Amino acid sequence: SSQVATDKVAGKLSSTLSWVKNTVSHTVSQMASQVASPSASLHTTSSSTTLSTPALSPSSPTQLSPDDLELLAKLEEQNRLLETDSKSLRSVNGSRRNSGSSLVSSSSASSNLSHLEEDSWILWGRIVNEWEDVRKKKEKQVKELVRKGIPHHFRAIVWQLLCSAQSMPIKDQYSELLKMTSPCEKLIRRDIARTYPEHDFFKEKDSLGQEVLFNVMKAYSLVDREVGYCQGSAFIVGLLLMQMPEEEAFCVFVKLMQDYRLRELFKPSMAELGLCMYQFECMIQEHLPELYVHFQSQSFHTSMYASSWFLTIFLTTFPLPIATRIFDIFMSEGLEIVFRVGLAVLQMNQAELLQLDMEGMLQHFQKVIPHQFDSGPDKLIQASYQVKYNAKKMLEKEYTTIKTKEMEEQVEIKRLRTENRLLKQRIETLEKESASLADRLIQHKCSSRYSEDFVLQLEKELVQARLSEAESHCALKEMQDKVLEMEKRNSSLPDEENVARLQEELIAVKLREAEALMGLKELRQQVKDLEEHWQRHLARTSGRWKDPPRKNTVNELQDELMTVRLREAETQAELKETKQRMMEMETQNQINSNHLRRAEQEVTNLQGKVQYLSAQNKGLLAQLNEAKRKQAEIECKSKEEVMAVRLREADRIAAVAELQQHIAELEIQKEEGKIQGQLNKSDSNQYIRELKDQIAELHHEIKCLKGQRDLSDQPTFDGIHIVNHFTGDDESFHSSDEDFITNSIQESGVNFHLHRRTGQMALDHVVVDSSDSDTEESALQTENSDKMVSKQRRMESYSTTV
Numbered sequence: 001s002s003q004v005a006t007d008k009v010a011g012k013l014s015s016t017l018s019w020v021k022n023t024v025s026h027t028v029s030q031m032a033s034q035v036a037s038p039s040a041s042l043h044t045t046s047s048s049t050t051l052s053t054p055a056l057s058p059s060s061p062t063q064l065s066p067d068d069l070e071l072l073a074k075l076e077e078q079n080r081l082l083e084t085d086s087k088s089l090r091s092v093n094g095s096r097r098n099s100g101s102s103l104v105s106s107s108s109a110s111s112n113l114s115h116l117e118e119d120s121w122i123l124w125g126r127i128v129n130e131w132e133d134v135r136k137k138k139e140k141q142v143k144e145l146v147r148k149g150i151p152h153h154f155r156a157i158v159w160q161l162l163c164s165a166q167s168m169p170i171k172d173q174y175s176e177l178l179k180m181t182s183p184c185e186k187l188i189r190r191d192i193a194r195t196y197p198e199h200d201f202f203k204e205k206d207s208l209g210q211e212v213l214f215n216v217m218k219a220y221s222l223v224d225r226e227v228g229y230c231q232g233s234a235f236i237v238g239l240l241l242m243q244m245p246e247e248e249a250f251c252v253f254v255k256l257m258q259d260y261r262l263r264e265l266f267k268p269s270m271a272e273l274g275l276c277m278y279q280f281e282c283m284i285q286e287h288l289p290e291l292y293v294h295f296q297s298q299s300f301h302t303s304m305y306a307s308s309w310f311l312t313i314f315l316t317t318f319p320l321p322i323a324t325r326i327f328d329i330f331m332s333e334g335l336e337i338v339f340r341v342g343l344a345v346l347q348m349n350q351a352e353l354l355q356l357d358m359e360g361m362l363q364h365f366q367k368v369i370p371h372q373f374d375s376g377p378d379k380l381i382q383a384s385y386q387v388k389y390n391a392k393k394m395l396e397k398e399y400t401t402i403k404t405k406e407m408e409e410q411v412e413i414k415r416l417r418t419e420n421r422l423l424k425q426r427i428e429t430l431e432k433e434s435a436s437l438a439d440r441l442i443q444h445k446c447s448s449r450y451s452e453d454f455v456l457q458l459e460k461e462l463v464q465a466r467l468s469e470a471e472s473h474c475a476l477k478e479m480q481d482k483v484l485e486m487e488k489r490n491s492s493l494p495d496e497e498n499v500a501r502l503q504e505e506l507i508a509v510k511l512r513e514a515e516a517l518m519g520l521k522e523l524r525q526q527v528k529d530l531e532e533h534w535q536r537h538l539a540r541t542s543g544r545w546k547d548p549p550r551k552n553t554v555n556e557l558q559d560e561l562m563t564v565r566l567r568e569a570e571t572q573a574e575l576k577e578t579k580q581r582m583m584e585m586e587t588q589n590q591i592n593s594n595h596l597r598r599a600e601q602e603v604t605n606l607q608g609k610v611q612y613l614s615a616q617n618k619g620l621l622a623q624l625n626e627a628k629r630k631q632a633e634i635e636c637k638s639k640e641e642v643m644a645v646r647l648r649e650a651d652r653i654a655a656v657a658e659l660q661q662h663i664a665e666l667e668i669q670k671e672e673g674k675i676q677g678q679l680n681k682s683d684s685n686q687y688i689r690e691l692k693d694q695i696a697e698l699h700h701e702i703k704c705l706k707g708q709r710d711l712s713d714q715p716t717f718d719g720i721h722i723v724n725h726f727t728g729d730d731e732s733f734h735s736s737d738e739d740f741i742t743n744s745i746q747e748s749g750v751n752f753h754l755h756r757r758t759g760q761m762a763l764d765h766v767v768v769d770s771s772d773s774d775t776e777e778s779a780l781q782t783e784n785s786d787k788m789v790s791k792q793r794r795m796e797s798y799s800t801t802v
Helices: 002-036 039-052 066-084 086-099 106-112 120-129 131-137 139-148 152-163 169-179 185-192 208-223 233-243 246-259 271-287 289-297 303-312 320-333 336-348 350-354 358-371 378-384 396-492 496-540 549-679 681-712 730-747 774-801
Strands: 750-757 760-767
Touching (some): 120 131, 120 139, 152 233, 169 246, 185 208, 208 233, 208 246, 233 246, 233 303, 271 289, 271 303, 271 336, 289 350, 320 336, 336 350, 350 358, 496 549
Antiparallel strands (some): 750 760
8 A cells, every 4th residue: 555655656646757858948948939039029029938837837726736736836936036127138138139049050159158147047948948959069168167066957857858767668667666566665764864864854754755765776686686775875865856756867877877877876786886096096196196105105005985985976975056056067977077077176175185094085085175175166176177088098097907917816816826725624623533543552552451451340330330339338228317317307397387386376375374364363352342241241241130121121131242252253263273274275275276187287297208218228229239140241251252262362373383383393204304315416406495485374374373463452342441361471472482493493404594573474594504524414414313313202292281
């Protein structure tokens, strides 16, 4: 519904403003015809124009709104002013009569421009009506007039003519664009309140000005999705909305973005803004070198003060009248005026800026410069056109080259950073791998050290488990004793509620006792009074036998009355005593009932505690059973592991014994072959090589067995401890075998030197060359035969031992 209402208001405003524009154009055409006609018909024509103005309205005055009526009144007032300005019209008519040529001709237009300066309305009306001819033939004169300022009432039409935005096809799409949704709506809503916050048209929240500003910005964000929305563009749109309806403002803004380099300025990359900053900085360096050096020394960059000049065309820098004059020239000449005005401002403030630091210069740009030209913008415009501006020296190619080099350097920097990051990641990975390898090495060394004491550790743990079981039993007993002690203490402590209730009962009993004592005291007083009265009565009636009978009867009646009163008093006293006894009995009964209730409550509490302790006892027993079960499992595992270790050790011992026996047999065969080889020298060397190969194979088998032992001795993990049931010195497995092999080989005449290098066995052999002499051979045969006999005896004894 709000959208429909907005559309209705927008349509009504657009129709009204179009009617006003048509009225103004018609009035201007009538005024031009008056200028061309003789002076005799001047007043009749103007009066006919005035009378014909209401006929142009789209509806009768009774159907118009108050705003429309106000606009009509203003137009009528302007018509009256035009009618009264006869002096200017006479001068124009006189010049027309002297010239005798048509106004439409170019020669008459150039001759009359100087005479029409006094009445800018008539001049601009003629320019608007003859825009195409004037724009083509007298473009310089139009620029000069624009620099002097466009009249306020012609500004909307002239701006549209300057940017050629009268008949754009996108104007018909405006209403459809408003119905669509833009992704920039939140940003636009946020910045609307900061656009001309002091202007009456925009300062109120949700006002008509803010709504039409939102509509135009939203429509453009949908048309140009690459640019979307930029904050500085709202000031330009706001200025356009102050001069024309929103549809025409939208068309003008689209034209400005397309043809006036604003679209490049407002792109997300803002490359055009960087180019403008570079060009402006080069102009400062050329025209104001001292100020440029001062800016560089203070690190005062151009973008710190000049970026808003280009983005908002000075709309956020100067007051609105001055900024509007600059915007007039911008519509005619483009961004050149921004460079000129900016450099003129710096020239006029150079002396002050050279004496300030960076903060002082910022304050000067924000507070002093905006109000320097409040008296009038003509001084600023004149100074700006005294600036030497050469469009060919704007150094766009140099800036593009610099930016291209910067982009290439950035790409190279990104590539190097990527490579550096990858190398760092690789270094970190290698460091982690080296750290993990070091940890594994340390763990392996630690496990090899701790594996020797594993069985002892299991026994210690078993002892500790038994000790912990005993300690848990003791702790359980201590806790049970503490529970009993706490129960006793708790039973001895009085209950606070019971104490309070007993205190209340005690107070009530004391009150009742006090009441009973007061009643008893009153009864005693009554008895005492009756006794006194009785005594007086007895004293009075002591001589009644002397009285007449009638008086005696009265006295007897009085005696009976006193007797009855005494009995009544005694009865009341007994009744009071009975009530007192009954009260005491009730009190005693209440006390007994309280004792009974407390006893029942204590019994209930004790039963609950007994149940809790029984449950706790069951839990502790379950934990104890679980601990016993785990202990039994640990003992079984330790026994199984010890048995497995012993079995593996026995297997290794048996394998070593078999190998030793095999080695001994080979030694015997070697000795026999040695003897035979001595008899046949031709086969001795071949036999020695075969024997060496067999010995090498035997050593290889020993190494393989040792490798299996190392693998079997790797520590296992049972969930609690690192397990390695057998670890012995590497030399313990081969020391006896190596000695045996070494001794036997040395006896046979071939020396093998055993070396241990990093867990491997290397055999260095030295062949003892036999002598060719016969004496040595015979001595050797005799010695070998003796050794063979002794060797056979040793092998028999060794095999028996095995």
